[in-house]
Every structure is written in C-alpha cells, then in structure tokens.
Amino acid sequence: MDEKLTDGRKEFLSRDFVQGFPAHVGYTVENVQYGCFETRLVIEPRHIQQDGFVHAGVMATMVDHSMGYAAFSTVAPDFRILTVEFKINFLRPAKGRELTCRARVIKVGSKLIPTEGEVFSFDGTEETLVAKSMATMAAVPGRKLKP
Amino acid sequence: MDEKLTDGRKEFLSRDFVQGFPAHVGYTVENVQYGCFETRLVIEPRHIQQDGFVHAGVMATMVDHSMGYAAFSTVAPDFRILTVEFKINFLRPAKGRELTCRARVIKVGSKLIPTEGEVFSFDGTEETLVAKSMATMAAVPGRKLKP
Amino acid sequence: MDEKLTDGRKEFLSRDFVQGFPAHVGYTVENVQYGCFETRLVIEPRHIQQDGFVHAGVMATMVDHSMGYAAFSTVAPDFRILTVEFKINFLRPAKGRELTCRARVIKVGSKLIPTEGEVFSFDGTEETLVAKSMATMAAVPGRKLKP
Amino acid sequence: MDEKLTDGRKEFLSRDFVQGFPAHVGYTVENVQYGCFETRLVIEPRHIQQDGFVHAGVMATMVDHSMGYAAFSTVAPDFRILTVEFKINFLRPAKGRELTCRARVIKVGSKLIPTEGEVFSFDGTEETLVAKSMATMAAVPGRKLKP
Numbered sequence: 025m026d027e028k029l030t031d032g033r034k035e036f037l038s039r040d041f042v043q044g045f046p047a048h049v050g051y052t053v054e055n056v057q058y059g060c061f062e063t064r065l066v067i068e069p070r071h072i073q074q075d076g077f078v079h080a081g082v083m084a085t086m087v088d089h090s091m092g093y094a095a096f097s098t099v100a101p102d103f104r105i106l107t108v109e110f111k112i113n114f115l116r117p118a119k120g121r122e123l124t125c126r127a128r129v130i131k132v133g134s135k136l137i138p139t140e141g142e143v144f145s146f147d148g149t150e151e152t153l154v155a156k157s158m159a160t161m162a163a164v165p166g167r168k169l170k171p
Numbered sequence: 172m173d174e175k176l177t178d179g180r181k182e183f184l185s186r187d188f189v190q191g192f193p194a195h196v197g198y199t200v201e202n203v204q205y206g207c208f209e210t211r212l213v214i215e216p217r218h219i220q221q222d223g224f225v226h227a228g229v230m231a232t233m234v235d236h237s238m239g240y241a242a243f244s245t246v247a248p249d250f251r252i253l254t255v256e257f258k259i260n261f262l263r264p265a266k267g268r269e270l271t272c273r274a275r276v277i278k279v280g281s282k283l284i285p286t287e288g289e290v291f292s293f294d295g296t297e298e299t300l301v302a303k304s305m306a307t308m309a310a311v312p313g314r315k316l317k318p
Numbered sequence: 319m320d321e322k323l324t325d326g327r328k329e330f331l332s333r334d335f336v337q338g339f340p341a342h343v344g345y346t347v348e349n350v351q352y353g354c355f356e357t358r359l360v361i362e363p364r365h366i367q368q369d370g371f372v373h374a375g376v377m378a379t380m381v382d383h384s385m386g387y388a389a390f391s392t393v394a395p396d397f398r399i400l401t402v403e404f405k406i407n408f409l410r411p412a413k414g415r416e417l418t419c420r421a422r423v424i425k426v427g428s429k430l431i432p433t434e435g436e437v438f439s440f441d442g443t444e445e446t447l448v449a450k451s452m453a454t455m456a457a458v459p460g461r462k463l464k465p
Numbered sequence: 466m467d468e469k470l471t472d473g474r475k476e477f478l479s480r481d482f483v484q485g486f487p488a489h490v491g492y493t494v495e496n497v498q499y500g501c502f503e504t505r506l507v508i509e510p511r512h513i514q515q516d517g518f519v520h521a522g523v524m525a526t527m528v529d530h531s532m533g534y535a536a537f538s539t540v541a542p543d544f545r546i547l548t549v550e551f552k553i554n555f556l557r558p559a560k561g562r563e564l565t566c567r568a569r570v571i572k573v574g575s576k577l578i579p580t581e582g583e584v585f586s587f588d589g590t591e592e593t594l595v596a597k598s599m600a601t602m603a604a605v606p607g608r609k610l611k612p
Contacts, residue, residue, distance in 0.1 A: 040221055043221055044216070044217065044218070044219040044220050044221065044226060045217060045218050045219060045220060045226035045228055045229055046220075046226070046228070048217040048218075049228075069191070070191065070192060070195040071191070071192050071195075072191040072192060073190075073191050073192060073193075073236075074187055074190055074191065074251075075251055075253075075316050076316075077253075079191060079192035079193070079232070079236075080232075080235050080236075080239075080254040080257075081192055081193070081196075081228065081231060081232025081233075081235050081236060082192055082232075084228060084231045084232065084235060084257075085226070085227075085228025085229075085231065085232060086228075088227050088228050088231065089220075089226075089227075089228060092227075104221075104222055106222075106224075106261070106264060107227040107261050108260070108261060108402075108430060108454060109258065109259060109260040109261060109403065109432075109454055110227075110231075110258070110259060111256065111257070111258035111259075111405055111552040111599065112256060112257060112258075113255070113256040113571075113579050113599055113601065114253070114254050114255060114256060115571065115572045115579055116572070117253060117316070130554075130556065130594075130597060131556045131557070131594070135429075136402060136456075138403075138554050138556055138597070140597070153571075153572070156571060156579070156581070156599065158552065158554055158597065158599055160402060160403055160454060160554065162430075169222050169223075169264070255549075255577060255601060256550065256579075256601055258405040258452065258552055260424075260432050260452055260454065262424065262425045262432055263425070277407075277409065277447075277450060278409045278410070278447070282576075283549060283603075285407050285409055285450070285550075287450070300424075300425070303424060303432070303434070303452065305405065305407055305450065305452055307407065307549060307550055307601060309577075334515055337514075337515055338510070338511065338512070338513040338514050338515065338520060339511060339512050339513060339514060339520035339522055339523055340514075340520070340522070342511040342512075343522075363485070364485065364486060364489040365485070365486050365489075366485040366486060367485050367486060367487075367530075368481055368484055368485065368545075369545055369547075369610050370610075371547075373485060373486035373487070373526070373530075374526075374529050374530075374533075374548040374551075375486055375487070375490075375522065375525060375526025375527075375529050375530060376486055376526075378522060378525045378526065378529060378551075379520070379521075379522025379523075379525065379526060380522075382521050382522050382525065383520075383521075383522060386521075398515075398516055400516075400518075400555070400558060401521040401555050402554070402555060403552065403553060403554040403555060404521075404525075404552070404553060405550065405551070405552035405553075406550060406551060406552075407549070407550040408547070408548050408549060408550060411547060411610070463516050463517075463558070
C-alpha cells in the first residue's frame with residue numbers, strides 16, 4: 025500500500041521522527057512505508073541499565089515512537105499522533121551492538137489506530153527478538169494541540 | 172513496613188537507581204520505602220516530543236525504572252530485578268516543570284513481583300496525574316545474570 | 319461525586335449490567351456510584367479451569383464489564399460504552415466462595431475513559447486481592463452503534 | 466516443529482481444553498500444533514453484550530484460554546499453565562456467526578512463556594480481525610498446584 029505515501033511525506037516523516045527525546049537517545053530511521061516504520065539504535069554505554077543490559081526504557085521508547093510514526097504515516101497532514109497507551113513484553117535481556125525496531129499499523133482508523141512493534145537486538149551476526157509491543161495511538165487535529 | 176529496610180540498603184538503592192540510561196535522562200530519587208519508590212525529573216527541552224509535550228518514552232522509562240526499584244527494595248541483596256512486561260496509559264499530554272513518579276509493589280513475591288506506578292506533572296502550583304502503569308517484575312539471582 | 323447520579327439512572331445501570339453474557343456467567347451488582355461499580359459472583363463449578371481455580375476469563379470478564387459500567391455511569395444517557403483495550407494481572411490463583419470486583423474511572427472524559435478495577439476472592443472469612451486491571455473505554459453516541 | 470507433539474499429547478490437549486468455564490461458554494478446538502492452538506465459537510445470544518455485539522469477555526476468555534493451551538503444548542507433561550497477565554485490544558465491534566482464535570507461543574521458555582493471539586469474526590463469507598492479545602503464561606510443576 026506504499027503508493028499512498030508521497031516522497032515528500034516520507035521525507036517529512038523521516039525528518040520529523042528525529043527530534044527532542046528520540047534524537048537525544050539516538051534513534052534513526054531505516055525505512056518508511058505507509059503504515060510501517062523501521063528504526064535503529066547503535067547501543068552505547070548510556071543506554072544500559074544496572075546489570076549491563078539495554079534498559080527497558082530504551083526499548084519501550086523506541087517501539088512507542090516507531091509505532092507512533094507508523095500511525096502518523098496513515099493520517100492526513102493536518103493530524104498529529106498521541107499515544108493513548110501501550111504494553112510491552114521483554115522476551116530476554118537485550119545486549120549487542122544495535123537495536124532494530126519494526127512497527128506497523130494493525131488497523132487504519134480515523135481516530136484510534138491500533139499498532140504493534142517488535143524490537144530486535146543485533147550482535148553483528150544475527151538478529152534476536154527481544155521485545156514485543158502493542159499500542160493504541162490517537163489521531164488528533166493539529167489545531168487542538170497547544171502545549 | 173519500612174522497618175524492613177536498613178539505612179544502608181536505602182542508600183544503596185538510591186545510589187544504584189541513578190546510573191546508565193536513567194542517569195542520562197536525569198531522573199532522581201525523592202523517597203525510598205520498603206516496596207515504594209518516589210522519583211523526580213526536572214523537565215528539559217531534550218525530554219520533549221514533536222508537539223511540545225513530554226515524550227511518552229520519558230514517562231514510560233521513569234515509571235518502569237521506579238517500579239523496578241520498588242520491587243528491588245523487597246528482595247534479598249543477592250537478587251536483581253528484570254522487567255517482564257509493563258503497560259502504561261497516558262491520561263493527558265504532559266507538560267510543566269517537573270514530573271514526579273510514585274511506584275509501589277502490589278504483592279511481594281519471591282519470583283514474580285506485580286507493581287504499579289503513577290506519573291504526575293507539576294507546573295509550579297499543582298500536581299496532575301498524567302500516566303498510570305502496571306508491570307510484572309522478575310526477581311533473578313544475581314549470579315544468573317551475565318551480560 | 320455521587321449527587322451526579324439520579325436514582326433512576328442508578329436503577330437503569332444496575333438493570334442494564336445484568337444481561338447477555340454477564341447474566342449468563344452470573345455476575346450481580348452490589349453498589350453503584352458516579353464513576354464506580356462494585357459487583358459480585360458466587361463461584362460455581364462452571365466457573366473453574368482445568369486445575370480447579372476460577373478461570374482467568376471469569377475474572378477478566380468481570381472486571382471488563384464492571385469497568386465498562388463505571389465508565390457508563392459518567393456519560394450522558396445517549397452515549398454507550400465500548401472497550402478499546404484492557405490489561406489484567408493475575409496475582410495468585412483464585413478460589414473460594416465468591417468474587418467481588420471494584421471498578422472505578424481514573425479520569426472522566428468525553429471520548430476516551432481510562433478505568434481500573436480489582437478482583438477479590440472471598441473464602442467466607444477474608445478478602446484476597448486476586449487480579450488487577452486497567453482499561454481504556456470509549457464513549458460512543460448510541461445512534462452510531464448498529465449491530 | 467510439529468513433530469515434537471505426539472498424537473496422544475494432541476488428543477489430551479484437545480480434550481483438556483474443553484472443560485469448566487470454556488466448556489460452559491462453548492469454545493471448541495480446531496487445530497493443535499506444537500506452540501499453536503486454533504479454536505472456534507459458534508456465536509449464540511448468550512454471548513452478546515448490551516448493544517448486540519459479542520461481549521469483550523467472550524473474546525478475552527477465548528484468546529486467554531487458547532494462548533494458555535498454546536503454551537501448554539510446549540511444556541513437559543508434568544507441568545501446568547497459569548496466566549500471569551494478558552492484554553487485549555478490540556479493533557472493531559464483533560458480530561457474525563462464529564469466532565475463530567489463533568494463538569501461538571512467541572518464545573518457548575521453561576518458566577515464563579510469552580504468547581500472542583488473534584480473534585476473527587466470520588459472517589459466513591469472510592473473516593475479520595476483531596481483537597488481538599499478548600500474554601505472559603507461567604509453567605508451574607503440577608505438584609505445586611493444590612486448589
């Protein structure tokens with residue numbers, strides 16, 4: 025369904041993804057399709073928790089932000105996305121060189137957009153599924169959002 | 172039930188909380204009791220998302236880490252804590268000067284520890300509940316964790 | 319905040335609660351307040367799972383339905399409630415004579431209503447917390463719902 | 466990976482699935498593979514909620530029980546399964562003639578088993594995805610379970 029997304033919109037979404045907290049943590053965009061976002065993080069010491077693994081919050085933020093932008097890719101340009109809620113299961117402690125996240129919209133909607141996403145660790149040789157998430161995203165008219 | 176926690180253990184937990192990713196984001200510890208952790212974040216521009224609100228990942232990481240340490244305060248010193256899963260609902264967009272998080276253990280357990288936590292924003296005058304979370308934490312013997 | 323609920327509305331909600339699947343399972347209403355619903359189930363052999371405990375689905379249905387009606391008690395009479403999503407943690411295997419469920423609205427809203435609920439088992443002497451849940455309910459204009 | 470499941474074990478799991486509350490509601494087994502369970506429900510008036518749709522609890526119970534047995538199919542015969550927690554998103558109101566549920570294990574584990582499941586409605590012509598769930602199941606030695 026990728027023909028639904030213009031090159032201009034893809035570029036906007038890719039640029040818009042990397043700002044504020046996600047830019048601070050270091051996530052980057054790998055691939056954008058209508059309803060799908062693939063992102064990446066090179067693991068650094070600042071991403072680690074008390075036992076030497078990637079912090080759960082690093083994976084939670086990654087999958088939340090990627091699911092949000094997967095939803096963002098399906099709405100009209102005057103709509104913005106807020107996370108209503110998400111849930112994440114951690115399947116094994118995460119370590120390695122990089123994380124990859126693949127997020128997708130489960131059902132396109134005009135107001136509520138259910139999404140899902142997976143986080144994989146990569147040690148230089150193979151990918152391992154480390155976390156899986158489901159979320160409810162809300163599409164909100166931009167004019168209604170005044171911080 | 173606070174008599175169960177020695178001053179030394181409280182100091183260890185308070186210090187141990189602030190390292191790696193949570194130290195990088197800027198969370199601090201306000202209060203530690205047996206089964207309870209209260210934490211704080213002074214909101215800075217790097218914590219913001221694309222619409223000017225506090226990023227969902229900042230709140231998710233805060234409540235995950237605080238719930239983890241609430242669980243950590245109930246186990247024997249040779250045990251470590253890993254997040255099995257958590258779920259978080261965002262009740263309204265978060266803004267203001269600070270976030271406060273209050274996390275507590277729902278039921279003390281030897282292996283699985285259910286926890287809950289709330290995140291409040293503070294604008295200088297009053298606190299507003301902005302997110303609520305529930306998690307399953309796992310107590311794991313330290314010797315079994317080798318990153 | 320109970321003055322917000324007329325006796326007529328309370329009676330309607332109490333009656334409306336017990337129909338279809340919830341009536342079939344056997345849940346009854348104990349107490350109704352604005353934003354709160356307390357319900358009850360006398361445990362019978364048909365509510366049990368393969369190991370002799372109350373089935374997780376019996377508790378999940380109870381807390382979902384009770385949270386839904388807690389939300390229902392806060393909306394205008396021409397609105398109906400649908401469950402967007404819920405999450406439930408089971409704290410210990412449930413057994414005994416009865417279950418009690420206490421559900422409440424976390425934040426009153428015009429479209430999305432976050433709720434929470436707890437399920438207690440009762441063995442004739444004391445109550446034990448056996449499950450805890452959080453949900454997102456949606457208020458939908460009745461005219462939009464055509465099965 | 467189906468060779469891991471003997472015909473005897475498949476028959477046991479199929480029979481064991483239909484008892485207590487799930488038998489009372491009317492779920493049946495369609496297909497059993499190692500780590501996978503497919504189940505079915507013919508929708509009757511007793512499964513309906515106040516607006517004429519299938520009750521959320523009917524779908525939640527179906528996917529919980531099916532995910533539990535998907536996990537059950539991966540453990541040694543002296544182990545039993547308890548639900549630690551699950552989360553379910555409802556994508557649209559469910560109606561029609563039948564529900565089908567497909568549940569599978571995300572990662573085989575000796576103690577905690579993450580699972581996922583989808584519920585589809587069937588109107589006689591086509592299947593529609595109506596709910597999606599993720600859970601944490603616990604494998605517990607049978608001798609430790611005394612109701």
